[in-house]
Amino acid sequence: MSVPKVVVDVVDYFSGAFGRIFGLRDDQYPESGVQPFSGDVYDRKHAKKDFER
Template sequence: MSISKMLASITQYISEAAMRIFGPNDDAYPTIGVQPFTGDPYKKGTADNW
């Protein structure tokens, strides 16, 4: 393998990694937002009865 092909291969490898790091996200997470609290608040007196 000649030096020019090896240099081109290394350059392509590094540039593809940089494009993946700094490119837009391809995550498919749903946007669910903040979930409301549906439980009971802690009360010190009731927890002592266990």
């Protein structure tokens, strides 16, 4: 490979990455909004008692 070809390949590689990072969004995820929390709240007082070694 010649040096100019390597330089062109490197520039193409980084310009493609730059365009992917800073380009328009192309994701097709649905807008789901805020989801309700239905788990248990962490309680530091009781955590050690349940997980003693």
